[in-house]
Amino acid sequence: MKIVIVCYPTFGGSGVVATELGLYLVKKGYEIHFITYKQPVRIQNLTLGLHFHEVHVPTYDLFKYQPYELALSSKIVDVVKKYKIDMLHVHYAIPHAYAAYMGKKMLEDEGIQIPMITTLHGTDITLVGSHPFYKKAVQFSINHSEYVTAVSQSLKNDTERLFDVTTKIKVIPNFIDVEKFKLNTVPCEKGQIAPNNELIITHISNFRPLKRVIDVLKTFKIVNEKLKVKLLMVGDGPEKERAKRYCKSQQMDNSILFLGKSNQIDEILCFSDLFLLPSEQESFGLAALEAMVHRVPVVCSDVGGLPEVIDNGVSGFLCPVGDIKAMADKAIHILEDHDRHKDFKEQAYESSKKFEMEKVISNYESLYRKAKQTYLG
Numbered sequence: 001m002k003i004v005i006v007c008y009p010t011f012g013g014s015g016v017v018a019t020e021l022g023l024y025l026v027k028k029g030y031e032i033h034f035i036t037y038k039q040p041v042r043i044q045n046l047t048l049g050l051h052f053h054e055v056h057v058p059t060y061d062l063f064k065y066q067p068y069e070l071a072l073s074s075k076i077v078d079v080v081k082k083y084k085i086d087m088l089h090v091h092y093a094i095p096h097a098y099a100a101y102m103g104k105k106m107l108e109d110e111g112i113q114i115p116m117i118t119t120l121h122g123t124d125i126t127l128v129g130s131h132p133f134y135k136k137a138v139q140f141s142i143n144h145s146e147y148v149t150a151v152s153q154s155l156k157n158d159t160e161r162l163f164d165v166t167t168k169i170k171v172i173p174n175f176i177d178v179e180k181f182k183l184n185t186v187p188c189e190k191g192q193i194a195p196n197n198e199l200i201i202t203h204i205s206n207f208r209p210l211k212r213v214i215d216v217l218k219t220f221k222i223v224n225e226k227l228k229v230k231l232l233m234v235g236d237g238p239e240k241e242r243a244k245r246y247c248k249s250q251q252m253d254n255s256i257l258f259l260g261k262s263n264q265i266d267e268i269l270c271f272s273d274l275f276l277l278p279s280e281q282e283s284f285g286l287a288a289l290e291a292m293v294h295r296v297p298v299v300c301s302d303v304g305g306l307p308e309v310i311d312n313g314v315s316g317f318l319c320p321v322g323d324i325k326a327m328a329d330k331a332i333h334i335l336e337d338h339d340r341h342k343d344f345k346e347q348a349y350e351s352s353k354k355f356e357m358e359k360v361i362s363n364y365e366s367l368y369r370k371a372k373q374t375y376l377g
């Protein structure tokens with residue numbers, strides 16, 4: 001089967017999920033065509049069956065805003081026609097679902113029918129999508145997709161609450177390659193980061209306000225008073241400078257490292273002892289799942305899809321948003337006792353198996369087959 005995947009090529013969860021999905025499908029014999037404005041960060045090499053088509057938007061002085069959707073929908077039309085594509089799978093509604101719908105309609109004009117699957121990831125619904133500026137267009141694109149999937153039950157509920165949805169939404173959670181980490185094969189060099197055998201607490205995000213990175217630092221501060229710990233802040237985004245200033249003002253800069261955007265998430269998580277994710281909202285929390293597969297217990301906020309990913313008291317703890325004291329207490333509880341910590345680590349890994357890649361992706365494959373049968377005969 002030949003599938004076009006439209007996604008963001010960046011470090012964000014939706015881009016990661018779309019890329020890992022495409023890479024897995026290529027291994028299973030599918031022909032996958034990524035259409036995006038830059039080669040996705042998790043694609044190292046283009047192999048047989050894996051294609052990348054760049055959307056180029058030439059700048060033109062007349063335009064205050066460059067029309068990316070237009071360029072994207074034209075690119076979709078070209079690729080579908082040239083490679084005889086069977087299906088469009090778009091990740092993140094804005095503007096991908098909208099552009100794909102336009103592409104689909106243009107193709108229809110030329111007698112080509114193509115089904116479209118839209119996967120909702122979270123902020124395209126809860127944060128940006130439901131804003132009055134975008135709501136109508138997002139709702140329209142959702143309702144004109146043949147199939148819509150959401151990465152958690154919580155996101156499905158939010159979508160149905162915020163929009164007038166007429167298409168049935170199927171929950172297909174995010175996934176992880178559990179097998180890859182079974183044997184702990186990632187090189188694990190903890191010594192350089194923690195020369196005095198400190199415990200490592202890690203946070204990974206895009207440092208947007210909803211990630212509440214100052215809560216990470218405040219939680220760490222309390223833990224640091226009790227235990228020998230270090231904090232790794234991985235990622236980049238609008239709150240990073242404020243976070244750095246906060247560390248300085250609290251004289252914590254010796255025990256906190258800002259590592260920036262990284263392609264070495266596995267190498268960092270493999271020696272991490274605890275993962276903190278105090279987000280205001282999280283439709284799934286892929287970063288938490290990535291931590292769990294590395295046997296890293298998670299302390300996070302009790303919001304959105306996080307309770308579907310973290311088993312409270314088993315793979316970590318869920319705490320009320322902003323309750324820094326509770327998060328610090330839970331972190332200390334896990335870390336202060338070596339045997340307890342070991343149990344949480346194993347339990348985190350065990351919990352991650354619920355999201356085993358092969359099992360989860362088979363749901364997408366069923367959807368592709370159904371779409372092909374129903375719409376292409």
Ligand code: GMT
Nearest residue numbers: 012013014121122281282283284285286
């Ligand atoms: O979390 C972000 O800010 C990035 C965003 C994205 O679209 O890349 O993440 C969303 O999609 C991820 C993949 O499905 C989910 O794991 C994240 O929870 C979700 N983020 C939010 O809902 C805030």
